[in-house]
Amino acid sequence: MQPLIEFKNVRKSNDDFELGPINLSFEPGTITALVGKNGAGKSTFFKLLMNLVSPTEGDIFIKGQSILGENEDWKKKISYQPQSLNGVNSFTGKELKKLVSHYYPTWDDDLFTKLVHQFELPLSKAFGKLSQGVQKQLSLALTIPRDTEILLLDEPTAHMDIPTKQILMDCLVDWMDRGDKMILIASHQVEDIRKLADYLVLFQKGKIVGNYVKEELVAQYKRYWLESSLSAQPLPGEIARKGERLIISNHPLETEAHLRKENQRWLDAESLDLEDIISIVLNNERKG
Amino acid sequence: MHLPIRLTKESREPIYHQIENQIKALISSGQLKTGTPLPSIRALSKDLEISVITIRRAYQNLEYQGFIKTTQGKGTFVADIEDALKEKVKVEAVYKAIEGAIETALRHDYTPTEVEKIFQSIIAAYKKKEE
Numbered sequence: 001m002q003p004l005i006e007f008k009n010v011r012k013s014n015d016d017f018e019l020g021p022i023n024l025s026f027e028p029g030t031i032t033a034l035v036g037k038n039g040a041g042k043s044t045f046f047k048l049l050m051n052l053v054s055p056t057e058g059d060i061f062i063k064g065q066s067i068l069g070e071n072e073d074w075k076k077k078i079s080y081q082p083q084s085l086n087g088v089n090s091f092t093g094k095e096l097k098k099l100v101s102h103y104y105p106t107w108d109d110d111l112f113t114k115l116v117h118q119f120e121l122p123l124s125k126a127f128g129k130l131s132q133g134v135q136k137q138l139s140l141a142l143t144i145p146r147d148t149e150i151l152l153l154d155e156p157t158a159h160m161d162i163p164t165k166q167i168l169m170d171c172l173v174d175w176m177d178r179g180d181k182m183i184l185i186a187s188h189q190v191e192d193i194r195k196l197a198d199y200l201v202l203f204q205k206g207k208i209v210g211n212y213v214k215e216e217l218v219a220q221y222k223r224y225w226l227e228s229s230l231s232a233q234p235l236p237g238e239i240a241r242k243g244e245r246l247i248i249s250n251h252p253l254e255t256e257a258h259l260r261k262e263n264q265r266w267l268d269a270e271s272l273d274l275e276d277i278i279s280i281v282l283n284n285e286r287k288g
Numbered sequence: 289m290h291l292p293i294r295l296t297k298e299s300r301e302p303i304y305h306q307i308e309n310q311i312k313a314l315i316s317s318g319q320l321k322t323g324t325p326l327p328s329i330r331a332l333s334k335d336l337e338i339s340v341i342t343i344r345r346a347y348q349n350l351e352y353q354g355f356i357k358t359t360q361g362k363g364t365f366v367a368d369i370e371d372a373l374k375e376k377v378k379v380e381a382v383y384k385a386i387e388g389a390i391e392t393a394l395r396h397d398y399t400p401t402e403v404e405k406i407f408q409s410i411i412a413a414y415k416k417k418e419e
Contacts, residue, residue: 029340169334176330198339214339215303271297 002064004028004150004182005049010058012044019044019206021058026182028149031172033193034186035278036203042186043083045203046152049184050080062150076104078150081143083158085135089128093121093138106147111175115141118167133159140168144175151175153185157192169195190275202281209281214274221272221280222252227265235259239280248272248280289327295336303338307346309381315355315366316377326356326364 003025011020019041026032034042047053049060051067060067062074088096093116101107116123119137127135136159144151157165169192175181187193193200193214200217202210210217229244236258237251249255252269259266272280293310295303314320326332329347333340347364350356357367393403 031340173330173334177328194337195334198333198341213341214337215297215342218297269298 001027003061004063005184006061006064007048008059008061010048010055010060012048012053013056017041017044017206019048020055022208024201024208024211026184028180028182029176030198031176031183031185031196032199032201033197034184034201034203035193035282037282039205040203041206042203043154046080046082046154046184046186049152050078076106077148078152079104079143079146079148080152081139081154081156083154085127085139089126091127092125093123093127093141096127096138096142097123100142100146104146104148108145108147111147112141112145115144115171118171119164133161133164136160137164144171147175147178149181151181151183153183153187155186155188157187157189165189165191172196190273190278194274200278202278204282217277218271218274220252221248221250221277222255223248223270223272224255224259224266225268226259227267230264239284250280289325290335291327291332293336295338304342304345304349307332307336307338307343308349311346311350312353312355312377313381315369316374316381320366322366322368324366326366328363 005024005026007022007024009020010022011018013019022045034045036042044053048055049067051060054068062077065071065074067074091099097112101109101112115121115137119134119141121134121138121141122130127138130138136156140153140156143153156168160168172183173196176183183196185192185196197214200210200212200214201208202212224247226245226247230241230247234241235247235249235255237249237255238247239250240248247255256269291311291314293307295306297303299306301309311320311326320326326347327335329340329343332338333343336343347356347358351358351364354367354369354373356364358364390400390403393406394400398406
């Protein structure tokens, strides 16, 4: 299958920030979560993909077409919801819709109407007069109905109340079922990642430290409660211990083989929460 | 539609297999009748918090074994499966459950003879209840 998006050796250098090299590709039918601390490079990643900033090196392709060339057909295949919309404060929702829908031949007006209704959005109020949460919802209602093959969401659920988050997730699930769509979502909300993501791409200080299928990442980590105290020597696979009888391993099979050989039993072996795993990976990489 | 599927991340049984077996059990027991629509791969992925990659694998196996069928543009439905196949799944499920119980007992250092005694006493209690 031809990837919808391909990053080839992409690097971006600024005075104080270095992103890349990035080599990644994304296929239709998938949702990928971009995860990392603030300033790790996720928003720059989106800006590179929208050609809002130019890479220092490398090239980016959408359906095989470089986004750096003269031809800008790719722009109709991708929609981007930035963290915040700038320069639109004096426009009303109605005016913004007119502008946006005009640009996208795939604009789905029924979906827009449905979202406006579900989010209970006031369309005749100026954008600047809306609360942060409502601004975000309006921004989403102006983005998803573009109905392009690729959807980029930067922190879509920040400032959003719980019922509205549910509506958004259901909407994105239905939208994916239209077929041959893909979503890249940058989020600090572990709930978004758990419910929506197929893949997790982890960013650490401008570097990509891993690209995982969600449950394969989860399966890599286990917590063991041992029957008796441990020796001071770290065990194979051990990455952390608490007290004398609790260890966390990132190579469960090796740890278990060692424990068996040593006749050391465990009372319980448990998977870790996605949240714990993300923290471990992102904190460890910093030390290493 | 929401399916009553419960996954055990601690289990040695791979997740796609757990999903596959639980859907099979729902079909074989008649809880999901022929023609019942199943959730889309993406919707089940959200409910179970498991990637579409794994859900697709379970659905593909179920389709290959004749439990479900997918119609382009319409979705996935419970297929019309033979009674013999239903029966086979039931027998397998019961054998597996009992095997699991025996393995638990052996892990706790019971001998097979002791396990047999426990089994007999539980069966006796059930029979008494039925009378």
